[in-house]
Each structure stands twice: as structure tokens, then as C-alpha cells.
Amino acid sequence: MMLYRRAAIIGIGQIGASFALAGRRAGVLGHVTGVARSQQTLDTALEVGAADECTDDATAAVREADLVYLAAPVGAMRQVMSDIVPHLATDCLVTDAGSTKARICAWAAEVLGDAVVFIGGHPMAGSEKRGPGSASAELFADTTYLLCPGSAPQPAVDKFQELIAAIGARPLLIDPQRHDQIVALSSHLPHLCSVALSLALSRGKTDELATFGAGGLRDTTRIAAADVELWRNIFDANADNLLPAAEKLREALDELIGAIAAEDWDQVAELLSAARNFRDGLYSDGGDQ
């Protein structure tokens, strides 16, 4: 059943294009207009079938839309909201796919106000690849899709949750501040860690690393290949939660280094055990190792 007649996807990269592909395949999205600044992105979005039409003009795209999906970089989000707000239809739902929520939900309250309904969103999906060329209708399958409905009316929340379920994800409602505290650990700290490791390795002056590395090297550095602008904005928006988490990482690293330097192998084994117990318990359904 079609839930939204006309959607505008502002920032039709991997996430935005995947959302459109999944929504169209499920039959819950009607006409889709893709918006991006780069012509190449727009061409690719059309090629992969993520949009019916494409434009670089967000204000034109949102007219008559009953769903506006903001997948622009977090740093650009406030400006995009300001640009489109005079052109939004009153029955329009605005949502976003930003990786932090407190700042974006505050901007929405401030800029969009009561003109339209806003529901903050954060799909726990995506890869280190970029652009609509890496989009997939399967991207959200079996993932959690976090929602910050704020003061949105219940029928609007129910309807959007229906769409999220239709694209294969599990909607989960959460307070924006609590969201940012948790993702500082679950997502932003792993990212910081992968970047720090990649930086350290890049300074190790050997071009033979890949030959001498196995899955561990590949997996621990993978997300460091992600979009620079995206992550600069995330670190900016969530610095208050990320910095204390980063301190915990520094402390853990210091403990490990200290125990190895002191040749205290009992202590090293204890730290290794604690890490292993944590990881074994992380995916307690055993579904993923």
C-alpha cells in the first residue's frame, strides 16, 4: 500500500538512494525526486532507479511532496531546512538520516517549528562506500532504524513506522540525547578507533601490510575509508559524548601497553579475557561473530 505519494530525497547518496529503492520496491513510495549538488550523483541516482527525476534545486523538489527525506551531510542540515521551509506543504512529513540526533532535532524545532511534522531518524545501516552507485534495496534489511518523534502526532509516527517496517528495518523510538550518548559508544568510538589505527599504520612505513595481514587488519581498518566530511560533522555534533568515550579508549590502551611493557602476562590475560567476554556477549543471539 502506498504510504507517501511524492517523496523528495535531499542528498541522494548511498542512504537516500537505498531508502528510495527499498520504498519503491515495497510499493510504499510513489514518485521520487532526488536532490544533490553533483550532476554525477544525480545521473547515477537515475541510472540505478532510485528516482523518477533529479534536480539540484531542493526548494523545487519539496513542493507538493508529502515526504521529505533529508540525507544531506549533518553540517549542511540546518541550511537545507531553512532553504526548504517556505516551500513545504502543510501535510508534509520531514525526516532525516543523520548519525547524530540532539543537534538535528533542535534545529528542526527551531527552523521548521510547527509548519510541518518532523521525525528524526537514524538508520543503523550503510557501509564505508559512498554515493547512489553503492545503494541497495536490501541495505535496511534486518537493521534497526532509530526514530526521534519528539512532539510529532501519533498517526504521523505510526505511518512512518509502517514505512520503516516495509523496507525491512525495525523502528525503535528513542530520546535524541540518549541516542547520542549510546551511538558515541556503539558507532563513533569504533570509528575513531579505526581511524587512529589506520593513521598509526600509515606511519609505519611498510608497503607490505596487506600481504602480511589477514581478516583482522581488513576489518579493523574498514570503516576508516568512510566519507571524511560526514565524519567530521559527526565528531563535531557529538563531541560532548565522544570525548569521554575516547578517554576510556585511551585508558584501556594505556593499561594494555603498561601490562605488556611490564611483562605482566597475568594482567595481559585478564584484559584479553575481559575484552573477549564483552565481545562474546555483544551479539548474544550468536547470529554474528
Place this chain on the structure above:
Amino acid sequence: MMLYRRAAIIGIGQIGASFALAGRRAGVLGHVTGVARSQQTLDTALEVGAADECTDDATAAVREADLVYLAAPVGAMRQVMSDIVPHLATDCLVTDAGSTKARICAWAAEVLGDAVVFIGGHPMAGSEKRGPGSASAELFADTTYLLCPGSAPQPAVDKFQELIAAIGARPLLIDPQRHDQIVALSSHLPHLCSVALSLALSRGKTDELATFGAGGLRDTTRIAAADVELWRNIFDANADNLLPAAEKLREALDELIGAIAAEDWDQVAELLSAARNFRDGLYSDGGDQ
């Protein structure tokens, strides 16, 4: 073509059992005797077809063997060599699968001496899973298998390289010291990093991490679930190379934390870019992201 008539796999866990499975499937290994201390490990090795017979007596297993594959923990390796050396046939090749090479090759020279031919080995394969139940004849497919032949005679080296190729891996000869320097970066530092991250997350006091994490959390913490004893021994054996590498990681982390705390987003972007460029170049064949 059968290369080794009778093999003894001492420590028939994931690696040892995979080696046996792959060698038997390729027809290059004849009779296989599996050795382990735990009866459960021995039973599983028989169940998965990795061995013709199993025993907890390494000295009995190596008699008449023309290939002895040491896959015991690095910390136990010297004792195992001492135990078996009086019982080895003179035409026997001894090899190992330890993750560090300088210490093991020195032990082999000291303990095995000229009694038999020794070639140090390090398959760049394996997962965080443990035991013969997680073994696979495919484990070595398309991986690098590092070899430290030392003073082994060329025909013995050629023959063992033939076996490595037969199980689907690429043999690569390297000096033991150089090996340990490189794997400190390519393998041991990523492991230390994953353990530090898991420790930090375990102290974050939230049981919702998996729900709020995506592939990044899963991949960066995966190897922290690996065997504690194995990794304590690796950190011990390669501390001299690992500690300077760990200092580089600490410095990189400090730089990132410092730039975020100072809200120096240009510097943050520069560090993110350097990490991304490194990761993009790491697998330059583009075969794996």
C-alpha cells in the same frame, strides 16, 4: 600426488585441522594423526574428518611421521619440541604455524638442532573462532602462507612450498626478524586495538550497544573474541616490535582526541583524510573494501 606419507598435527585446533582437511582433500597428505590435550578436541577432529587417528601423546604420534605440524600455542612450543625431538625420524620435516617467528625459529635451532629439517611457517588465515569444529578445507584458499626456511635444504623447502600451493595458499619466504616487525603492524597492532576498544566499550555500562551499532562495531571488535592464551603468547613473543607500534597508535589517538577537543575541524578532516587514503591504498587491487 602424495607429498607426505604420514603427518602428525600437534595441536589440532582450527588451523591444524584445516591444514589436515585441505592437505587430505588435495591428496598431498597421507595418514594424519591429530594430537591435543583435550579429549573433546580430539573427538571433534575425528568427527570433522581432519585425522585418521587421535592421541594425547605427541611422542607416539611423531614416530614414523615424515611431517610434523606444530600448531600448539606459541608458549608451549619449546616444550613440545623438547618432548618430541628424541622420537623424530631423520627424514622428518618439522614446521609450525605460530604467529611469531623469531623466537620459534631460535627455539627450533636450539632444541631440534640438526636432527631434522625445520621450516617456520605462519599462515595468514584463521578466524576468531576456536577448535577443530571451526576448521575448513577452504581456510587457506587465496591467502599468503609465510615461510622462514632458515638453513633448510632447498629440496625440502621446494617440497613444502608445493604442499602450501596445493592447499590453495601462496607461499612467501621471509626472514624471521623481518616477519615479526611487519606482523607487529599488520596483525598484532590491529588486535591490540580491537581489544582496547572492546575493553573501553565494556566499561561504558550500556547493554544496548548491539542494537545501536552497525557493521563498524561488529567488525572493529570481532577479533577481540579470539583465544586469550594464543594472544597473550603472541604479545609476549613480539613485545619488542609491538610496543613501538602501540606507541604510534597512542599518538594517533591523542592527535585525534586533541583536535576534537580543540574543535579544530580542519585538523580533524586532515586526519580523517590521511586515514582514508591509507585504507583506500591498503588493498590496492580493490578486491576488498
